[in-house]
Amino acid sequence: MKVSERAQRIEPFYVMEVAKAAQALAAGAADSGKPMIFLNIGEPDFTAPPLVQEAAAKAIRDGLTQYTPATGLPELRERISQWYLQRFGVAVPASRIVVTAGASAALQLACLALIDPGDEVLMPDPSYPCNRHFVSAAGGNAVLIPTTAAERFQLSADKVAAAWNQKTRGVLLASPSNPTGTSISLSEMKRIHEVVQGLGGISIIDEIYLGLSHEAEFGQTALALGDDIISINSFSKYFSMTGWRLGWLVVPEALVSVIERLAQNLFICPSTIAQHAAMACFEAESLAEYERRRAEFKARRDYFIPALNALGLSVPVMPDGAFYAWANCEAACDKLGVQGSWDLAFALMNRAHVAVTPGRDFGHADTGHFIRLSTANSMAQLQEAVSRLTMLLA
Numbered sequence: 001m002k003v004s005e006r007a008q009r010i011e012p013f014y015v016m017e018v019a020k021a022a023q024a025l026a027a028g029a030a031d032s033g034k035p036m037i038f039l040n041i042g043e044p045d046f047t048a049p050p051l052v053q054e055a056a057a058k059a060i061r062d063g064l065t066q067y068t069p070a071t072g073l074p075e076l077r078e079r080i081s082q083w084y085l086q087r088f089g090v091a092v093p094a095s096r097i098v099v100t101a102g103a104s105a106a107l108q109l110a111c112l113a114l115i116d117p118g119d120e121v122l123m124p125d126p127s128y129p130c131n132r133h134f135v136s137a138a139g140g141n142a143v144l145i146p147t148t149a150a151e152r153f154q155l156s157a158d159k160v161a162a163a164w165n166q167k168t169r170g171v172l173l174a175s176p177s178n179p180t181g182t183s184i185s186l187s188e189m190k191r192i193h194e195v196v197q198g199l200g201g202i203s204i205i206d207e208i209y210l211g212l213s214h215e216a217e218f219g220q221t222a223l224a225l226g227d228d229i230i231s232i233n234s235f236s237k238y239f240s241m242t243g244w245r246l247g248w249l250v251v252p253e254a255l256v257s258v259i260e261r262l263a264q265n266l267f268i269c270p271s272t273i274a275q276h277a278a279m280a281c282f283e284a285e286s287l288a289e290y291e292r293r294r295a296e297f298k299a300r301r302d303y304f305i306p307a308l309n310a311l312g313l314s315v316p317v318m319p320d321g322a323f324y325a326w327a328n329c330e331a332a333c334d335k336l337g338v339q340g341s342w343d344l345a346f347a348l349m350n351r352a353h354v355a356v357t358p359g360r361d362f363g364h365a366d367t368g369h370f371i372r373l374s375t376a377n378s379m380a381q382l383q384e385a386v387s388r389l390t391m392l393l394a
């Protein structure tokens with residue numbers, strides 16, 4: 001059967017492939033006294049808090065399971081709007097918020113609404129792989145620009161200006177980023193946005209980890225910079241609801257009806273049950289729990305990053321958000337006599353029963369020298385992982 005060229009251009013999501021291999025090995029390791037420790041995971045190790053679970057059960061009991069408007073339940077859009085005001089001090093009218101089936105659907109809608117075949121979109125290398133594939137799926141081309149640790153692995157206004165050409169349509173930046181956990185400061189974001197605006201382009205900012213920011217310097221939404229920013233967000237990470245498939249995007253008023261038309265046709269609506277549940281995320285009790293979890297992620301980071309550095313898995317930039325560590329693994333590769341991060345990931349999985357993600361997914365420039373480790377695991381598991389890695393690498 002002939003597969004479309006569009007589908008052929010989408011590379012495998014290697015994170016998932018490695019996760020499959022880790023699961024298979026874990027079955028064998030279960031009785032070894034050293035069960036697999038999963039540090040390859042890109043989702044919180046917490047589930048939705050009690051009020052959210054109860055709200056979902058109640059929606060089912062009450063039969064609130066029919067389609068909602070394509071843009072989402074008006075009350076939920078209103079609550080998200082209030083959250084922006086309370087948490088970030090930014091007024092975002094509910095009318096500009098469109099609820100979606102995760103950030104993934106939000107990204108798909110944004111790309112389909114704004115990108116034409118042949119358009120180029122600038123992104124940093126490394127960055128979240130699916131984002132470049134959303135651009136490809138819309139017929140565009142993601143242009144990955146290599147970044148360095150000194151740049152916090154993010155693009156700057158100067159780099160955006162230098163890379164811009166006639167085909168460039170805009171930027172797609174994640175702040176905080178997956179895989180690095182590093183953000184763009186609001187002042188640099190402002191400069192980037194001014195360059196993009198000046199060139200008549202679009203700024204799509206993936207803020208899915210914004211709720212999990214650990215430093216005041218970085219934890220601000222780009223939406224503060226103007227009504228023409230397109231911000232992507234989700235209930236997956238800060239709100240611990242990955243499998244519920246719920247997210248949202250904020251778009252300029254003029255784009256709402258375009259996104260609505262696409263959403264009606266492509267998705268009809270996001271999950272009704274998940275939307276009813278998500279309203280309980282914004283109750284004081286749930287928000288207090290989310291803040292407790294954020295503090296836990298920060299405590300894990302503060303333990304784990306120095307421990308990795310001591311092991312020679314050096315993390316060149318302290319992550320300011322999310323739950324990832326982007327570690328240079330050249331010394332570890334030399335120590336174990338393996339070539340690059342892909343082989344190292346399998347060596348660590350086989351020999352220490354510690355699963356990590358090789359850099360391959362996230363770009364092309366220097367990703368063979370990096371692995372991504374996740375702190376979405378308990379402090380006890382992180383400590384056990386460090387002790388196993390110490391035995392192997394010290």
Ligand SMILES: Cc1ncc(COP(=O)(O)O)c(C=O)c1O
Nearest residue numbers: 102103104128174178234236247
């Ligand atoms: C940067 C980034 N954007 C988007 C997504 C997709 O998230 P969702 O579960 O909301 O679709 C992820 C998931 O890991 C991510 O890391």
